Amino acid sequence: MDIELLTNDKNIIFIYVIFVGVVQDFSSLFSVDPFSVSCFAGAVGGAFGWGGMELSVVPLHNHPEYMMDCCRLINEEWKRSDTARLHSLQNSCDKLPTSLILLQGKNLIGHLKLSVIPSIKEACFVESVVIATSLRGKGYGTIFMRNAEEYCKKLNLSAIYLSTKGQEQFYSKLGYTECPPISIYGSYIPKSIAPQNVCNKQKDDTVKHVPPPPPLPISTTLKTKKTFMVKQLSSSATVTKI
Numbered sequence: 603m604d605i606e607l608l609t610n611d612k613n614i615i616f617i618y619v620i621f622v623g624v625v626q627d628f629s630s631l632f633s634v635d636p637f638s639v640s641c642f643a644g645a646v647g648g649a650f651g652w653g654g655m656e657l658s659v660v661p662l663h664n665h666p667e668y669m670m671d672c673c674r675l676i677n678e679e680w681k682r683s684d685t686a687r688l689h690s691l692q693n694s695c696d697k698l699p700t701s702l703i704l705l706q707g708k709n710l711i712g713h714l715k716l717s718v719i720p721s722i723k724e725a726c727f728v729e730s731v732v733i734a735t736s737l738r739g740k741g742y743g744t745i746f747m748r749n750a751e752e753y754c755k756k757l758n759l760s761a762i763y764l765s766t767k768g769q770e771q772f773y774s775k776l777g778y779t780e781c782p783p784i785s786i787y788g789s790y791i792p793k794s795i796a797p798q799n800v801c802n803k804q805k806d807d808t809v810k811h812v813p814p815p816p817p818l819p820i821s822t823t824l825k826t827k828k829t830f831m832v833k834q835l836s837s838s839a840t841v842t843k844i
């Protein structure tokens with residue numbers, strides 16, 4: 603059974619503690635969510651103010667008991683009706699969209715949502731990233747994002763996109779770089795009939811009768827002054843087992 607602490611570039615130390623078959627019963631504690639990543643803060647965590655509490659990242663839909671807490675956490679940051687928020691959170695599933703939550707012991711302290719990008723099948727869009735107000739600036743956001751990236755790799759996704767207004771520095775420290783705006787709306791248009799290809803092939807008789815794709819939906823995201831960022835997920839593990 604693996605228990606991990608993670609490290610960011612500065613001073614947060616993630617340590618993987620590996621129990622190989624020694625405490626078999628213990629592993630059942632972590633087998634509920636195949637993608638859950640548990641971070642045992644222990645003594646090291648205590649040194650960084652984590653209070654020695656175990657951190658874990660789990661999909662919300664596997665822990666519906668946190669639905670209301672999660673709704674409150676997000677709505678404290680971005681006001682919306684509980685009904686609308688709960689409706690959105692209840693869509694979380696093993697495929698995208700997925701709401702991941704960060705737990706410290708039994709307390710929910712963070713949320714983020716991974717969504718489909720219709721035009722980029724191999725990537726996802728992370729949004730509604732939030733850490734409980736009183737716990738910000740302690741490295742939890744970094745831990746959470748890194749574990750979310752590991753989760754995405756397990757879904758065979760190769761990149762994560764996001765948009766932000768004001769948190770560029772936080773994301774750039776995590777390796778995200780600015781990119782052109784993307785739309786997270788609309789349905790998937792296969793590359794073979796994507797607009798640019800259709801234009802290029804107009805003169806080709808073989809594709810003359812291919813109907814033009816529907817107009818791309820108007821994206822409110824594209825109208826905003828938000829900064830779009832992307833991170834390519836490397837195949838190498840970012841979390842080192844020791």
Ligand SMILES: CC(C)(COP(=O)(O)OP(=O)(O)OC[C@H]1O[C@@H](n2cnc3c(N)ncnc32)[C@H](O)[C@@H]1OP(=O)(O)O)[C@@H](O)C(=O)NCCC(=O)NCCS
Pocket residue numbers: 612679730731732733734737738739740741742743744745765766767768769771772773775
């Ligand atoms: C953005 C957020 C998730 C970051 O979580 P966090 O736990 O506070 O972040 P960390 O403590 O891991 O910070 C990591 C680094 O980013 C920096 N950072 C975090 N937020 C920052 C900000 N708003 N501006 C500049 N730097 C920031 C930290 O100083 C830290 O840098 P350091 O390693 O040099 O000390 C959290 O502040 C939050 O919930 N904010 C409100 C909601 C929000 O704006 N979400 C983002 C939507 S795009």
